[in-house]
Amino acid sequence: LNPDTFTGESCAVINFLADYYRDVDTYPVQPEAMPGCLRTLLPDAPPENGEQMDVILEEVWRHIVPALTHWQSPKFFGYFQANASTAGFAGETLSTGLNVVPFTRAASPVATELEGVVMDWMGKLVGLPDRFLFFGGGGGVLHGSTCEAVVCTLAAALDRALSRLGHEGILRLVVYASDQSHSTFQKGARIVGMPRSNFRVIRTSAASGYGLTAASVRDAVEADVASGLVPLYLCATVGTTGLGAVDPVRDLGELARRHGIWLHVDAAYAGSALICPEFQHHIDGAELADSVSMNPHKWFLTNMDCCCLWVASPAALTSALSTNPEYLSNVTEESAGAGVVDYKDWQIALSRPFRAMKLWVVLRRYGGAGMRAYVRRHVEMAKWFEQALEADGRFEVVAPTRFSLVTFRLRPRHEGDGDAVDGLNRRLLVAVNASGRAFMTHFVVDGKFVIRMAVGGAMTEIRHVQDTWELVREKAEEVGALLKD
Numbered sequence: 001l002n003p004d005t006f007t008g009e010s011c012a013v014i015n016f017l018a019d020y021y022r023d024v025d026t027y028p029v030q031p032e033a034m035p036g037c038l039r040t041l042l043p044d045a046p047p048e049n050g051e052q053m054d055v056i057l058e059e060v061w062r063h064i065v066p067a068l069t070h071w072q073s074p075k076f077f078g079y080f081q082a083n084a085s086t087a088g089f090a091g092e093t094l095s096t097g098l099n100v101v102p103f104t105r106a107a108s109p110v111a112t113e114l115e116g117v118v119m120d121w122m123g124k125l126v127g128l129p130d131r132f133l134f135f136g137g138g139g140g141v142l143h144g145s146t147c148e149a150v151v152c153t154l155a156a157a158l159d160r161a162l163s164r165l166g167h168e169g170i171l172r173l174v175v176y177a178s179d180q181s182h183s184t185f186q187k188g189a190r191i192v193g194m195p196r197s198n199f200r201v202i203r204t205s206a207a208s209g210y211g212l213t214a215a216s217v218r219d220a221v222e223a224d225v226a227s228g229l230v231p232l233y234l235c236a237t238v239g240t241t242g243l244g245a246v247d248p249v250r251d252l253g254e255l256a257r258r259h260g261i262w263l264h265v266d267a268a269y270a271g272s273a274l275i276c277p278e279f280q281h282h283i284d285g286a287e288l289a290d291s292v293s294m295n296p297h298k299w300f301l302t303n304m305d306c307c308c309l310w311v312a313s314p315a316a317l318t319s320a321l322s323t324n325p326e327y328l329s330n331v332t333e334e335s336a337g338a339g340v341v342d343y344k345d346w347q348i349a350l351s352r353p354f355r356a357m358k359l360w361v362v363l364r365r366y367g368g369a370g371m372r373a374y375v376r377r378h379v380e381m382a383k384w385f386e387q388a389l390e391a392d393g394r395f396e397v398v399a400p401t402r403f404s405l406v407t408f409r410l411r412p413r414h415e416g417d418g419d420a421v422d423g424l425n426r427r428l429l430v431a432v433n434a435s436g437r438a439f440m441t442h443f444v445v446d447g448k449f450v451i452r453m454a455v456g457g458a459m460t461e462i463r464h465v466q467d468t469w470e471l472v473r474e475k476a477e478e479v480g481a482l483l484k485d
């Protein structure tokens, strides 16, 4: 890094981004980008000699930006958001600028300490029981994604069980999730070596709002125990990806305790809402869980990437994941021994960025009250959209809108219209996205095609939601939803 050119080049990038954000709502949210489109525009090998930053930025502007899906557009309502903010950007810039690597305390004492402070702050904000915080005997770590966090908790649960059962016991261990749980649990179970046949997907239904019921999990667990299997791990989700459903944490926690099952609470998306007291009942019973995770990089104004993982027993995690090669061992007394956190033993990778800096800047810049107001604004906008749908007899809301995700579809007009209506809803989504005026994604539940409108963009205002409602109505007419009976 050359301090003489650093300021100029960095300012050029910031000016570039400021221009981008100023106009982002005027760009088609998802322009067409055919496979291979960039190969025809870019050379097939890197330049031999370095180029100037302004030349590179010019290429970004010409070739990359026009083909981007604009996740930061206020009209991006797909998947879940990946929030960006000034504080998130500042925090990420500080992190990447300082570029320290806190894999052990010795390698980066103060970065390690900041992570501990931030994880306790965040845990308090989302209303976690003290047992997940460092001062309560638990602790937290910042991962890049929920997927990584889940793999680590599965590894910890597995390690604990195999020390009891012996290694061949892996064939008897079972993981439980619902048909609404994120696919990361299946992937994680495969990564840690569990047989695919030992993954139970428990059905949910509209009757429970697509959340698990303790009875359905109990039945599955008891059937497995009766056939000599050993329940290992259960995922409870607060805010599922497809529909925003919530599993009953307390009921599942009591069941998990009775059977010695590791309970993980996945609040990747809705964890951000848990900072508001009116949503905290959704994690009632969290004291019965072994681990909890949520993603500030979704709906918490924290630029990619950032996932909080808390565990009640850090030792369970570290005994599964720790290694002690000589080249990483600590030589000073304050960097070794009990109570020292070496984050390499809390995650998969060794090297890791200084994510704590980013989250700390976000928390300080916006504060608890600012973040609660931010979340509530989206919840209100989602409510507005839901009410507009309900007031229009052509649409139905598919699952209860618990946070800021609205799931809807055009209703069948007649009994037996199902397939035709699915086709219509699919065409409606394609037409909305092709307009470039908004972007949404879909889900399928009970065999029905459902459109998901996830409100939560950092720049989204009620006018964007209202315009999108107009767009949905307009496109519904275009695709023939208004055809006479």
Ligand code: PLP
Pocket: 080, 144, 145, 146, 147, 148, 182, 184, 237, 239, 240, 241, 266, 267, 268, 269, 295, 307
């Ligand atoms: N869990 C839930 C409920 C999610 O909604 C998502 C992503 O949307 C994930 C897990 C996966 O998160 P990540 O992309 O951080 O691995």
